[in-house]
Amino acid sequence: MIVVDSNLIAYLLIPGNKSALAERILLKDPEWAVPLICRSEMRNILTLYMRHEGMSLVQANSTMEKAEALWRDREYAVPSDAVLKLTSLSSVTAYDAEYVALAKQLVVGLVTFDRPLRKAFPDIALEPEKFAAT
Numbered sequence: 001m002i003v004v005d006s007n008l009i010a011y012l013l014i015p016g017n018k019s020a021l022a023e024r025i026l027l028k029d030p031e032w033a034v035p036l037i038c039r040s041e042m043r044n045i046l047t048l049y050m051r052h053e054g055m056s057l058v059q060a061n062s063t064m065e066k067a068e069a070l071w072r073d074r075e076y077a078v079p080s081d082a083v084l085k086l087t088s089l090s091s092v093t094a095y096d097a098e099y100v101a102l103a104k105q106l107v108v109g110l111v112t113f114d115r116p117l118r119k120a121f122p123d124i125a126l127e128p129e130k131f132a133a134t
Contacts, residue, residue: 004025021132034099039068082104100117
């Protein structure tokens with residue numbers, strides 16, 4: 001099991017230049033866990049695609065259903081004190097800290113394209129290319 005962020009999920013489900021890498025990560029470890037906030041972040045990504053990339057509402061709903069299927073039974077609440085502690089130790093947002101907190105809670109890695117997050121928490125936040133290659 002790994003924790004993944006909403007961007008990785010979007011790259012997997014919305015065709016683009018990082019989709020192949022996202023597919024390799026899924027093949028390497030298909031058990032993806034997310035914090036509850038991922039649901040809202042995915043909705044926001046899909047909203048942006050509808051507004052700026054021509055994605056239809058039907059496509060957005062279908063993509064959201066696929067995302068929810070990816071993390072079914074592996075969507076977790078994280079304690080606020082854990083998130084706030086992480087934000088006190090770094091400059092990452094509370095939103096991003098939720099992913100780190102969940103990875104720490106589950107004692108697994110977090111695979112993320114977010115460089116500042118990887119820099120702030122190199123012990124737990126993993127680069128997608130390196131994770132896929134190992």
